[in-house]
Amino acid sequence: MTQQHLPALAVSTVIFALRPDASGSIKLALPLVRRIRAPYEGRWALPGGPLGLNEGLSDAAARTLQSTTGLKPRYLEQLFAFGELNRSPLLQESERVVSIVYWALVGNEEAQQAIESENVAWYFADEVPQLAFDHNLIVEYALWRLRNKVSYSSVAHGFLGEQFTMAQLREVYESILGKELDPGNFRRTVEASGTVVATGERLSGAKHRPPQLYRSNADINLSDNGPLSRPQGEIS
Amino acid sequence: MTQQHLPALAVSTVIFALRPDASGSIKLALPLVRRIRAPYEGRWALPGGPLGLNEGLSDAAARTLQSTTGLKPRYLEQLFAFGELNRSPLLQESERVVSIVYWALVGNEEAQQAIESENVAWYFADEVPQLAFDHNLIVEYALWRLRNKVSYSSVAHGFLGEQFTMAQLREVYESILGKELDPGNFRRTVEASGTVVATGERLSGAKHRPPQLYRSNADINLSDNGPLSRPQGEIS
Numbered sequence: 001m002t003q004q005h006l007p008a009l010a011v012s013t014v015i016f017a018l019r020p021d022a023s024g025s026i027k028l029a030l031p032l033v034r035r036i037r038a039p040y041e042g043r044w045a046l047p048g049g050p051l052g053l054n055e056g057l058s059d060a061a062a063r064t065l066q067s068t069t070g071l072k073p074r075y076l077e078q079l080f081a082f083g084e085l086n087r088s089p090l091l092q093e094s095e096r097v098v099s100i101v102y103w104a105l106v107g108n109e110e111a112q113q114a115i116e117s118e119n120v121a122w123y124f125a126d127e128v129p130q131l132a133f134d135h136n137l138i139v140e141y142a143l144w145r146l147r148n149k150v151s152y153s154s155v156a157h158g159f160l161g162e163q164f165t166m167a168q169l170r171e172v173y174e175s176i177l178g179k180e181l182d183p184g185n186f187r188r189t190v191e192a193s194g195t196v197v198a199t200g201e202r203l204s205g206a207k208h209r210p211p212q213l214y215r216s217n218a219d220i221n222l223s224d225n226g227p228l229s230r231p232q233g234e235i236s
Numbered sequence: 237m238t239q240q241h242l243p244a245l246a247v248s249t250v251i252f253a254l255r256p257d258a259s260g261s262i263k264l265a266l267p268l269v270r271r272i273r274a275p276y277e278g279r280w281a282l283p284g285g286p287l288g289l290n291e292g293l294s295d296a297a298a299r300t301l302q303s304t305t306g307l308k309p310r311y312l313e314q315l316f317a318f319g320e321l322n323r324s325p326l327l328q329e330s331e332r333v334v335s336i337v338y339w340a341l342v343g344n345e346e347a348q349q350a351i352e353s354e355n356v357a358w359y360f361a362d363e364v365p366q367l368a369f370d371h372n373l374i375v376e377y378a379l380w381r382l383r384n385k386v387s388y389s390s391v392a393h394g395f396l397g398e399q400f401t402m403a404q405l406r407e408v409y410e411s412i413l414g415k416e417l418d419p420g421n422f423r424r425t426v427e428a429s430g431t432v433v434a435t436g437e438r439l440s441g442a443k444h445r446p447p448q449l450y451r452s453n454a455d456i457n458l459s460d461n462g463p464l465s466r467p468q469g470e471i472s
Contacts, residue, residue, distance in 0.1 A: 006242075006244070006245070006286075006289065007245055007287055007289060008242070009242070009243055009245055009334060050242075051243055051319070051334070053242065053243060053329065053330075053332060054321065054329070055321075056319065056320045056321050057317060057319040057320065057334070058320075078316060078317060080314060080462060080463055081293060081314060081317045081336045082463075082464075083287070083292065083293040083336070084292045084293065084294075084464060085290065085291075085292050093289070093290070094289075096289060098245060098287070098293070098336070100317045100319070100334070100336075137463060138463075140463075141463035144463075226316060227316055227318075227373060227374075227376075227377035227380075228318075228320060
């Protein structure tokens with residue numbers, strides 16, 4: 001059996017960060033890589049590449065993140081393995097690729113240090129161009145997973161520093177969900193969820209009634225990111 | 237680059253069905269396949285095998301189900317891609333395998349027709365032996381996913397026929413969750429969820445107050461089984 005008769009295996013990563021737009025409001029964004037060879041030469045695509053023989057799947061995803069942005073993930077989770085036959089009409093049958101896709105969060109402070117280069121660019125999630133392969137479908141699914149997951153986990157804390165105000169947390173949710181949230185309702189929902197703990201400290205610098213600072217509740221995991229991160233025997 | 241320097245790709249399937257135990261009560265069970273070659277020769281393992289070049293991932297999972305049990309899945313969902321380096325200490329580095337795992341439901345009536353053979357046996361979910369590779373971890377995770385998913389979707393209906401009584405549905409839940417449920421609470425929770433519709437018919441054969449028959453609410457999907465089953469553009 002020769003190599004070209006087996007599907008090849010690649011790992012790609014959808015990397016989410018919050019970045020300011022021209023008006024200064026923070027928006028959900030992701031880095032894309034310009035393809036420098038056929039098929040889809042010149043098109044933007046998700047960062048990724050072949051899985052190394054001595055590399056775990058999540059290690060490959062973290063390596064991709066590192067080489068594309070210079071950053072480490074705050075949160076990393078397997079999204080889905082995309083391997084249907086029709087996922088790239090431009091590939092020969094003998095070049096079939098199965099992509100195991102991860103999604104990741106990068107903290108807001110780190111995101112400001114992201115390296116940029118000629119063939120790497122950040123796009124806002126609502127302005128993603130026509131991508132190579134089935135990567136638009138993949139981005140759409142990753143967005144759905146992120147938006148779904150922030151509603152029942154504290155994964156959104158991954159964008160923030162160790163301490164944050166309720167307004168900062170609400171801004172993160174508003175950026176992810178793409179809509180404004182009522183401050184009072186938001187505060188009540190978050191406080192009732194037990195996912196944050198008041199630190200007793202207040203934001204310095206503010207003159208009148210500086211807002212309270214909160215931290216993520218360490219008793220609650222940021223979010224369940226799959227079977228391999230759990231202690232064996234504690235799954236069920 | 238020669239073949240043995242790339243990780244190989246396999247597709248395996250955790251197939252759930254409800255089967256009667258010696259006392260006649262139905263229990264969650266899954267078919268296992270006895271390995272007939274090294275590594276782990278003689279051990280039981282999940283059914284599966286290499287992905288064919290002209291075969292989609294979910295097609296490979298359904299083919300595995302067909303060849304192992306002679307049955308078609310009522311429900312099929314991708315579980316996880318297992319590909320960490322340490323998943324099989326008995327494999328040489330050059331034989332590394334990445335397994336994309338699906339889980340499936342088989343209806344109770346169909347499960348009675350399942351083919352059996354010398355190297356295929358059904359095990360109750362709470363009596364799974366020591367399996368080859370990391371397959372115990374995989375079964376444990378599939379069980380967690382099933383138990384989690386029945387709590388917020390109507391995926392459990394996949395075990396039943398077109399019409400069913402509330403007691404039959406409760407028996408399915410009890411088998412999956414491995415515990416008894418209060419009949420009154422169960423009925424109220426299910427009716428409030430809107431996932432079942434009373435057909436207006438009653439179970440024939442019963443003499444006194446024959447129980448009502450229900451069907452799955454067709455307006456609600458059995459369960460969301462991933463990005464590829466949704467109409468494009470309806471993901472977010």
